[in-house]
Amino acid sequence: MASREVSTMIKQGFIADPSLSFSPSRISSPIKLSTASPPLPPPPPPPPNESTLSNPTLFDMMSDEHNRELPRRKSHARVAQILTEFKNGVVYGHSLGPGDVKLTVVGKDGYRVTMDVHRKVLSEKSRFFMEKMNSRREKGVSHMVEISECDDLEIYVETVVLMYSDDLKKKLIGENVIKILALLKVSAAISFDEGVMSCLEHLEAVPWSEDEEETVVTCLEELHLPDDSVTLILQRVSSQPSTSSTRTRTDDIFSKLLTGVLQAKDDKARREMKVLIFKLVREEADYDVSRDTLYGLCHRCLTSLVLCLSEVTTQMNDLGKDRGALMGEIAREADNMLWMVDILIEKKLCSEFVKLWADQKELANLHSKIPTMYRHEISKITAQICVGIGKGRILVNRETRFAVLNTWLEALYDDFGWMRRLSSRSLDRKLVEDGLSQTILTLSLRQQQVILMKWFDRFLSKGDDCPNVQRAFEVWWRRAFIRQVLTEPDEPRLQITLY
Numbered sequence: 001m002a003s004r005e006v007s008t009m010i011k012q013g014f015i016a017d018p019s020l021s022f023s024p025s026r027i028s029s030p031i032k033l034s035t036a037s038p039p040l041p042p043p044p045p046p047p048p049n050e051s052t053l054s055n056p057t058l059f060d061m062m063s064d065e066h067n068r069e070l071p072r073r074k075s076h077a078r079v080a081q082i083l084t085e086f087k088n089g090v091v092y093g094h095s096l097g098p099g100d101v102k103l104t105v106v107g108k109d110g111y112r113v114t115m116d117v118h119r120k121v122l123s124e125k126s127r128f129f130m131e132k133m134n135s136r137r138e139k140g141v142s143h144m145v146e147i148s149e150c151d152d153l154e155i156y157v158e159t160v161v162l163m164y165s166d167d168l169k170k171k172l173i174g175e176n177v178i179k180i181l182a183l184l185k186v187s188a189a190i191s192f193d194e195g196v197m198s199c200l201e202h203l204e205a206v207p208w209s210e211d212e213e214e215t216v217v218t219c220l221e222e223l224h225l226p227d228d229s230v231t232l233i234l235q236r237v238s239s240q241p242s243t244s245s246t247r248t249r250t251d252d253i254f255s256k257l258l259t260g261v262l263q264a265k266d267d268k269a270r271r272e273m274k275v276l277i278f279k280l281v282r283e284e285a286d287y288d289v290s291r292d293t294l295y296g297l298c299h300r301c302l303t304s305l306v307l308c309l310s311e312v313t314t315q316m317n318d319l320g321k322d323r324g325a326l327m328g329e330i331a332r333e334a335d336n337m338l339w340m341v342d343i344l345i346e347k348k349l350c351s352e353f354v355k356l357w358a359d360q361k362e363l364a365n366l367h368s369k370i371p372t373m374y375r376h377e378i379s380k381i382t383a384q385i386c387v388g389i390g391k392g393r394i395l396v397n398r399e400t401r402f403a404v405l406n407t408w409l410e411a412l413y414d415d416f417g418w419m420r421r422l423s424s425r426s427l428d429r430k431l432v433e434d435g436l437s438q439t440i441l442t443l444s445l446r447q448q449q450v451i452l453m454k455w456f457d458r459f460l461s462k463g464d465d466c467p468n469v470q471r472a473f474e475v476w477w478r479r480a481f482i483r484q485v486l487t488e489p490d491e492p493r494l495q496i497t498l499y
Contacts, residue, residue: 072109079113079154086115086161096121101133103160104146107153117160119143125163127191152182159186159195168198173348173395177203177212181219188223200229204236206392207438210475213237232398235444237479251290258297258343262336274339282346289347294340298353301337302360305378308333309366312374327374334377341384350394354385358403367411376415376422382408383419383432390438401439402447409451412436413458417465429467437472448476 099116106112122129133143150156162183165171172180180199187195208216217237220230261277264270281289312326344350367375385404388394419427440451452473459466 075154101143105156106148107150155182155186172202204233205395251293255293298340305333313369331377338381345388351396354396355400358407364407372418376418379412379415382412386439387435390435433467437469440472452476
C-alpha cells in the first residue's frame with residue numbers, strides 16, 4: 001500500500017497512528033530516582049492492542065456512539081408513549097381541560113420534553129410545585145416550570161403522570177423493585193407524599209432478590225425518610241423489630257357465566273369453559289370486573305367447600321359410600337375455588353381473598369380430619385396464593401402473609417406428596433417451591449426463623465414429600481447470622497437451637 005494511502009486512512013481514523021500513542025516503554029527522557037529508593041523495575045510491555053485503545057479508530061468511535069444511542073432512542077420512545085397515554089387517557093379522562101402550566105423536564109444528555117399540566121393537580125400533590133408556583137396566584141396566568149439535569153428523564157415524567165392517578169397503589173402493581181426505587185427517589189425530591197407512601201407500601205409487600213435487597217437498604221438510608229414505613233420495610237432484613245346501567249348489565253352477564261361454569265354438571269365441558277373464560281378475562285385487561293361479583297362467588301365457593309368437607313367427615317365410616325365419589329366432590333369444589341383465585345390474581349383483586357383464606361379456621365380443622373388422598377386438592381389453593389405473593393402479583397401486609405402460612409402451611413406440607421404424585425402434570429413443583437420460598441422471605445427475620453426451623457425438621461423426615469425451600473433457608477441464614485443490616489449493638493441476637 002502506498003504511503004499516501006496509509007496517511008489518508010490514519011487521518012480518517014481507520015488505522016491507529018502509532019506516533020500518537022504513548023507507553024512507558026517508549027519514553028526516552030531520563031527518569032530521576034531518589035537516592036533512598038531502590039531502582040524501579042522496568043515497566044511492563046504494553047498489551048498488543050494498547051495503541052488502538054489509546055487512539056481509537058473511527059470505526060471504534062462509531063460503534064461506541066451506536067451503543068450509547070440505541071438505549072437513548074428506546075428511552076425517548078418510552079417517554080413519547082407515556083406522554084401520549086397521559087394526554088389521551090388522563091387529561092381527557094378527568095375532564096380537566098387544557099393545562100395551565102408548561103412543565104419542561106431536561107435530561108443530562110440535553111433531551112427535553114414539555115408537558116401541559118395543571119396547577120391544581122401539581123399544587124395539591126407536590127409541595128415542591130406548590131412552592132414554585134405560590135408566588136403567582138393570578139387567575140388565568142400560565143406558569144412555566146423547568147427541571148434541569150435530570151438523572152432519569154423518563155422516571156421524572158412518569159412520576160408527574162402518576163400524580164393524576166386515582167389508585168396509585170394499584171398502578172404500581174407489577175413494577176420491578178428498581179423501578180419503584182427510582183420513582184421513590186423522584187417522589188421524595190419533589191415532595192410527592194402520596195407517591196412516597198405508595199412506593200414504600202409496594203416495597204414492603206413484594207419480594208426482593210438479594211441484589212435488590214442491598215439496593216433497597218442503601219436507597220432508604222440515603223433518602224432519610226421520616227416515616228415508620230421505612231422501619232417496617234427494613235425489619236425484613238433486620239432483627240429490629242362506563243355508565244352504571246351498562247356496568248350492572250355486564251356484571252350480571254359475567255356473574256351468570258361464572259356461576260354456570262361453577263355449577264356445570266359435565267366435567268369436560270366445565271374444564272373447557274374455565275379455560276375459555278379465564279382466557280377472555282386475561283385478554284380484557286382494561287375491563288374491571290366487579291369486586292362484589294367476584295367475592296360473592298368466592299364466598300359461595302367457600303361455603304360449598306365447607307359443607308362438602310363436613311359431609312365427608314360424617315360419611316367416612318359409611319362403607320356404602322363410594323370413596324371415589326367423595327374424592328371427586330372435594331376435588332371439584334377445590335378446583336372451583338382455585339379457578340376463582342386465578343381470576344382474582346389476574347384482575348389484581350386477590351388481596352382481600354388472602355385475608356379471607358387465612359381466616360378459614362373451620363375449613364382448616366375439617367381439612368385435618370380427612371385422609372390426605374381425599375383432601376390434597378385444597379392445598380393447591382394455598383400453593384397458588386404463595387406463587388402469587390412470590391411473584392409480586394398479590395400485595396398484602398406482613399401480618400396477613402404470616403397468618404395464611406400459620407393457618408395452611410402445615411396442611412400444604414402434609415398434602416404435598418399426594419399433590420406431587422397425583423397432580424404431576426398440573427403441578428409445577430419448582431414454581432410452588434419458589435413461590436413459597438419468596439413468601440417466607442418477605443416476613444420479618446423472626447417469622448422467617450420460626451417457619452424455616454419447622455420446615456428443616458419436616459424436610460429431614462419427609463424428603464421429597466415436603467416442599468424444598470432450602471434456597472429460602474440459605475437466604476435467611478445469611479440475613480440472620482452473616483449479613484445483619486442495621487442491627488442495634490445492644491439488641492440480643494437471634495437464637496437457634498441445633499438438635
